[in-house]
Amino acid sequence: MSIKENLNKIKNTFSNPQCLLVAVSKTQPISAIKEAYDLGIRDFGENKVQEMLEKQAELPDDIRWHMIGHLQSNKVKYIAPFVHLIHGVDSLKLLKEINKQAEKVNRIIPCLLQIYIAKEESKFGLDENELEEIISGNEIQELKNIKISGLMGMATYTDDTIIVRKEFRGLYQLFTTLKNRMLPQNFEMKELSMGMSGDYNIAQEEGSTMVRIGTAIFGERNYK
Numbered sequence: 001m002s003i004k005e006n007l008n009k010i011k012n013t014f015s016n017p018q019c020l021l022v023a024v025s026k027t028q029p030i031s032a033i034k035e036a037y038d039l040g041i042r043d044f045g046e047n048k049v050q051e052m053l054e055k056q057a058e059l060p061d062d063i064r065w066h067m068i069g070h071l072q073s074n075k076v077k078y079i080a081p082f083v084h085l086i087h088g089v090d091s092l093k094l095l096k097e098i099n100k101q102a103e104k105v106n107r108i109i110p111c112l113l114q115i116y117i118a119k120e121e122s123k124f125g126l127d128e129n130e131l132e133e134i135i136s137g138n139e140i141q142e143l144k145n146i147k148i149s150g151l152m153g154m155a156t157y158t159d160d161t162i163i164v165r166k167e168f169r170g171l172y173q174l175f176t177t178l179k180n181r182m183l184p185q186n187f188e189m190k191e192l193s194m195g196m197s198g199d200y201n202i203a204q205e206e207g208s209t210m211v212r213i214g215t216a217i218f219g220e221r222n223y224k
Contacts, residue, residue, distance in 0.1 A: 003032065003035045003039065003217060003218060006216060006217050006218075006219075007036070007041070007217060009216075010200075010213060010217065013201060014201075014204065015201055015205055016204040016205075016208075018209070019204050019208055019210065019211055020043060020209065020210040020211070021041065021043065021213060022043045022044065022045045022066050022193075022210060022213070023036050023043065023213060023214070023217050023218075024044075024045040024046075024047075024068065024212050024213060024214030024215075024217075025044045025045065025214070025218070026045070026046050026048065026051060026068075026069075026214065028214075030055060030058055030059065032218055033055065033059060034059070036217065036218075037060065037063065042062060042063055042064055043063075043064045043066060043084070044064070044066065045066040045067075045068040045087070045212050045214070046067065046068065046069070047068050047069025047070075048069060049072075049075040049078050049079055052065055052079060053078055064084035064085070065079070065082060065083050065084050066083075066084060066085050066087060066212075067079060067083055067085070067086045067088070068087045068088060069088060070088055070090075071088060071089070071094065073094055073097040076094075076098050076100075076101045077101045077104075080101035080102055080104065081107070083109060084110070085111070085112065086098060086110070086112070087112045087114065087152045088112070088114040088124060088125075089111045089113055089114060090124050090125050090126050091126075092133075092139060092140070095134070095140070095143060095146055096139070098111060098145075098146050099143040099144070099145045099146045100145075102145035103144075103145045108145050108147050109147070110146075110147045110149040111146055111147065111148055111149065112148070112191060112193050113126060113131060113134070113148060113150075113152070114126065114151075114154075115127075115153045116153075117154070117168075117170060117171050118153075118154055118155055118156040118167060119158075119163070125153065131174075135178075135183060135184065135187075140186070141184050141185065141186070143186055144186065146186055147186055147188060148183075148184075148186060149190055150188075150189050150191030150192050150193065150209070151174065151175050151189075151192055151193070152192075152193035152194065153167070153168070153171040153193075153194045154194070155167045155168060155194070155199055155203075157198075161202060164199050164202055165205075168194055168195070168199075168203050168206035168207075168208070169206050171192070171194055171206075172192060172207035172208075175192045175207070191209050191210055192207055192208050193208070193209070193210040193211075194206075194208045194210075194211070195208045195210075195211035195212070195213075196211070196212050197213050197215040197216035197217075200213055200216075
């Protein structure tokens with residue numbers, strides 16, 4: 001199927017039309033991104049800084065670039081001038097670096113805190129105790145050039161939809177709890193990024209505001 005057919009199929013199966021579709025364009029050629037862009041997609045997700053930089057330089061300025069991979073502190077400076085949203089923030093150290101680089105370019109960079117919800121050791125993220133330490137600590141209040149816009153999570157890679165649904169539901173409950181409590185001034189709980197090609201419908205049913213879809217749009221990736 002073509003990118004156009006895939007996008008139509010995905011949008012027709014969306015249970016929540018307000019949910020933002022982030023097209024995960026990692027490893028995809030410029031031509032494929034242009035094709036999705038011409039079909040109206042403006043939000044694209046990359047997981048490698050170098051690849052994002054190369055694509056950003058060649059593609060239209062109104063694209064909103066999402067950093068969805070594990071971001072190393074020493075790479076933040078390269079994307080700070082333009083990145084729209086950093087999804088996978090999993091430490092205070094990284095938040096401080098994003099704040100430092102955002103200040104240099106006179107920006108406030110929106111970030112999502114990645115919460116560990118899966119049963120797999122390979123996934124990154126904060127547990128609830130680490131999250132609480134960040135929220136309750138004094139240091140977070142000093143970071144004036146970041147905005148914590150919400151949470152992000154990746155469910156266990158499994159065909160067992162009961163496990164996936166339970167993990168997404170737990171993250172939504174945490175998200176709702178945070179929305180209803182007093183938070184530092186640089187917090188604004190409005191985005192919940194969960195759901196990918198294999199589980200985006202479950203994620204939407206469980207309250208996701210933003211899904212990250214790659215393979216279901218572009219086809220299988222070429223990692224050569």
